[in-house]
Amino acid sequence: MKGKKSIKCEFDLIDLIRRKHQILNRDIIAGIGDDAAVFAIDQTRAGLLTIDTLVDKIHFDLSYTSFVDLGHKALAANLSDIAAMGGKPVLAVVSITIPRGITIEDVEKIYAGMGRRAKKYGVAICGGDTVAGRELSLTMAVYGEGRKNNIGLRSGAKAGDAVLVTGSLGGAQAGLEILKSKTNPSTTLRARNQNTKLFKKHLRPEPRVKEAQLLASKFKLNGMIDISDGLASELHHLARESRVGVVIDQGALPVADEAIAVAHILKNDPIEYCLYGGEEYELLFTLPVKKAVEARIILSRAGTPCSIIGQVVKGSGVRMLGRDLKPVTMPDRGYRHF
Numbered sequence: 468m469k470g471k472k473s474i475k476c477e478f479d480l481i482d483l484i485r486r487k488h489q490i491l492n493r494d495i496i497a498g499i500g501d502d503a504a505v506f507a508i509d510q511t512r513a514g515l516l517t518i519d520t521l522v523d524k525i526h527f528d529l530s531y532t533s534f535v536d537l538g539h540k541a542l543a544a545n546l547s548d549i550a551a552m553g554g555k556p557v558l559a560v561v562s563i564t565i566p567r568g569i570t571i572e573d574v575e576k577i578y579a580g581m582g583r584r585a586k587k588y589g590v591a592i593c594g595g596d597t598v599a600g601r602e603l604s605l606t607m608a609v610y611g612e613g614r615k616n617n618i619g620l621r622s623g624a625k626a627g628d629a630v631l632v633t634g635s636l637g638g639a640q641a642g643l644e645i646l647k648s649k650t651n652p653s654t655t656l657r658a659r660n661q662n663t664k665l666f667k668k669h670l671r672p673e674p675r676v677k678e679a680q681l682l683a684s685k686f687k688l689n690g691m692i693d694i695s696d697g698l699a700s701e702l703h704h705l706a707r708e709s710r711v712g713v714v715i716d717q718g719a720l721p722v723a724d725e726a727i728a729v730a731h732i733l734k735n736d737p738i739e740y741c742l743y744g745g746e747e748y749e750l751l752f753t754l755p756v757k758k759a760v761e762a763r764i765i766l767s768r769a770g771t772p773c774s775i776i777g778q779v780v781k782g783s784g785v786r787m788l789g790r791d792l793k794p795v796t797m798p799d800r801g802y803r804h805f
């Protein structure tokens with residue numbers, strides 16, 4: 468390895484690929500750096516393309532993730548990225564790496580999980596690839612479409628905008644903490660039946676596809692991203708890509724009830740779950756203040772709670788106002804792959 472550099476950070480590596488190896492053409496509206504690649508189809512429509520991989524023992528643990536959950540999760544992650552652009556998912560392809568020991572029934576269960584989600588959102592699953600390998604892994608790519616002049620970009624946040632987030636945060640981490648703390652499969656299953664709501668957020672995340680389309684139909688979208696690596700990490704992405712700063716009000720964070728309950732039992736801080744817990748698949752977006760108030764009302768009438776958690780400001784970085792209203796820099800950490 469002498470003279471060769473090891474990979475320490477996923478984001479630094481992606482940045483290097485973006486600077487040195489990205490190939491764009493005239494039709495590309497957004498390339499590396501957003502939730503999906505965006506290209507111009509014609510005068511009015513944009514095509515969206517995103518891909519995501521789940522690897523055994525890295526992204527899921529079969530001692531508490533069922534094959535149905537796994538299929539569900541693989542599609543949900545991609546649908547969430549299409550939602551984060553304000554788009555509508557259209558079709559998906561699946562590549563599956565199958566190790567020894569995985570049966571036809573297991574694979575069918577994975578597809579049953581995917582199929583349920585696909586039907587719910589009108590997505591076709593119509594292609595893929597099948598290979599043998601050492602670890603079970605599932606890669607899905609989803610194609611979607613949006614209006615060319617109204618794509619929610621990570622680079623779209625403007626100073627003066629309000630920062631909004633759908634749903635509540637910290638619930639997925641709370642579910643994961645409980646699942647991790649009970650690695651014995653039989654107790655896990657028992658606990659799972661007792662705590663379905665808690666585990667649902669981690670094992671069966673619901674992407675905000677309908678909410679994204681509602682927002683895109685009513686508003687000119689500014690900044691938008693989904694929460695896959697944690698709120699703090701996504702706020703930093705938004706701030707960096709938009710070349711602005713963000714100030715968050717800790718008191719306005721929609722901390723999930725389950726996060727408060729689990730953090731209490733495990734003697735953790737629920738705010739930590741809320742800021743740094745991954746796989747929430749909520750939408751984080753920015754709109755001018757008046758529109759933000761309208762968006763909150765429209766989404767809650769449609770059954771999805773939405774909170775205004777802060778403001779976009781000139782400058783850079785992400786700060787949080789604590790109880791004493793003193794701004795504290797929010798560390799850029801979240802789920803890291805390396």
Ligand code: ADP
Pocket residue numbers: 481484498499500501502503504519548695696
């Ligand atoms: P998300 O969490 O929304 O799925 P990622 O953090 O996985 O996004 O990726 C961030 C950006 O980097 C995306 O635009 C993605 O397409 C791009 N990206 C990630 N890995 C690679 C790669 N190996 N080559 C090119 N682009 C990549």
Ligand code: MG
Pocket residue numbers: 501502547548551692693694695
């Ligand atoms: Mg994303």
